[in-house]
Amino acid sequence: MKGPCDRAAEAFRRDDPPAIDRLRVHAASCLECAPRLALWDAITSEAPSLRKEWESPALFPRIAAALEAERVRAPETRRAAPETVRSKRFSWVPVAAAAALFVLATIGLQVFRNSGGREPLVNAAGTSNPLLTDRSLDEVESAEANYVRSIDRLSALARPRIENPTTALFVSYREKLLLLDSAISEIRTQIDGNRFNSHLRRELLAMYQEKQRTLQQLMKEAQS
Amino acid sequence: MTGVRSLENRHAKEALLAGSDEQGGQPEGDEALLEECRRGSVAAFERLYELHGARMKSIARNLLGQESDAEDAVQEAFLKVYRGAASFRGSAALSTWIYRILVNTCYDILRRRRRRSEDALDTTPGAEAAALPARAADHRLRLAIEQGVARLRPRHRDVFLLSAVEGFSHREISEVLDIPEGTSRTLLFEAKRRLQSFLGDAAADTVEGRA
Numbered sequence A: 001m002k003g004p005c006d007r008a009a010e011a012f013r014r015d016d017p018p019a020i021d022r023l024r025v026h027a028a029s030c031l032e033c034a035p036r037l038a039l040w041d042a043i044t045s046e047a048p049s050l051r052k053e054w055e056s057p058a059l060f061p062r063i064a065a066a067l068e069a070e071r072v073r074a075p076e077t078r079r080a081a082p083e084t085v086r087s088k089r090f091s092w093v094p095v096a097a098a099a100a101l102f103v104l105a106t107i108g109l110q111v112f113r114n115s116g117g118r119e120p121l122v123n124a125a126g127t128s129n130p131l132l133t134d135r136s137l138d139e140v141e142s143a144e145a146n147y148v149r150s151i152d153r154l155s156a157l158a159r160p161r162i163e164n165p166t167t168a169l170f171v172s173y174r175e176k177l178l179l180l181d182s183a184i185s186e187i188r189t190q191i192d193g194n195r196f197n198s199h200l201r202r203e204l205l206a207m208y209q210e211k212q213r214t215l216q217q218l219m220k221e222a223q224s
Numbered sequence B: 001m002t003g004v005r006s007l008e009n010r011h012a013k014e015a016l017l018a019g020s021d022e023q024g025g026q027p028e029g030d031e032a033l034l035e036e037c038r039r040g041s042v043a044a045f046e047r048l049y050e051l052h053g054a055r056m057k058s059i060a061r062n063l064l065g066q067e068s069d070a071e072d073a074v075q076e077a078f079l080k081v082y083r084g085a086a087s088f089r090g091s092a093a094l095s096t097w098i099y100r101i102l103v104n105t106c107y108d109i110l111r112r113r114r115r116r117s118e119d120a121l122d123t124t125p126g127a128e129a130a131a132l133p134a135r136a137a138d139h140r141l142r143l144a145i146e147q148g149v150a151r152l153r154p155r156h157r158d159v160f161l162l163s164a165v166e167g168f169s170h171r172e173i174s175e176v177l178d179i180p181e182g183t184s185r186t187l188l189f190e191a192k193r194r195l196q197s198f199l200g201d202a203a204a205d206t207v208e209g210r211a
Helices: A007-014 A017-027 A033-050 A059-114 A134-163 A168-193 A198-223 B004-021 B028-038 B042-064 B067-084 B094-116 B125-130 B134-138 B140-151 B154-165 B170-177 B181-210
Strands: none
Touching (some): A007 A033, A007 B181, A017 A033, A033 B140, A033 B154, A033 B181, A059 B042, A168 A198, A168 B067, A168 B094, A168 B154, A168 B170, B028 B094, B042 B094, B042 B154, B067 B094, B094 B170, B140 B181, B154 B170, B154 B181
């Protein structure tokens, strides 16, 4: 006895015109695939009607006004800041500078003593400057791109399991990966607006590491 | 400013066609436009609005459920484009970057809305979309699809709206949502499959009625 025909699902999954055309020929003589194809076609052809169009003549003038306000506000904020804080700043700057110098000298002396004067006093990798320089940014972005590529390769290996989860466990892995992709997308957008922020870069790295771990666990489960 | 609206649709179509053929990086016109945006030229933003405004409004409206919220989202997205233009490097096309900002702005608005708990029983965009405008009621299949879309999971809904409704390619969606192209395909397939089962008899009746 023949099982249920799955040619429709296969063609829909591939979502390319030749596969759909072949399905169309097949559906002409398959009672199972014909209604599925008809419904699929109906969704596909009707979907663009969900596009929303309405007149909003006031919207761009509103945007232009907001942009103008933003443009004016930015330099004003920069200009106003020194005037408002000048008097206070000058009163505590010398004291703060002296205190900072004292603290730095004490720490420096302590580090130098502990290392016996042989080790470098500052570990470059351990510094936590929240802003990256142009050169280090290029290096970070290049390393990031390589890392993302290797995770993409891992994703490609795991794709059959992700796309066709056979157990609840794989479904939950898939959901987790979707959530991670969503979080990665958000952080990336924030980075687009602030590329030099190393905190955001660290958050992004943590997300990618979690994605890598999840993919590795998934692959491990798939092999066991 | 006159004629902005009248040009919206034509330019949106032009942008869509141009975008579909891009293979990454900045098209020539985009680079100049971006430079003007960096300088804060209102004319450049007006051009961006002509090219993408209509589509941005539609996406935001489908994600947020209300026209007023959609317009707020578009405005906020334009401000973010202005603030971020200086540091935008151009690894993605300008247009996909803008749509990415818009989609994330919509997510922010949804989060804020949930936090405020103003609509304690009706917080999801899906639930809002389910309260459909009266003009949609004259078309059963569209109504059914719209209700089905409202019940989709957010990621499925986003990909369905961008692909099937707005006509983005999977490559563009992968840039806007920052997901692999394969994931975009899979999400679209699953979204349509779920819609098929959501629609069930209602859509089947309509299709039969058409035949």
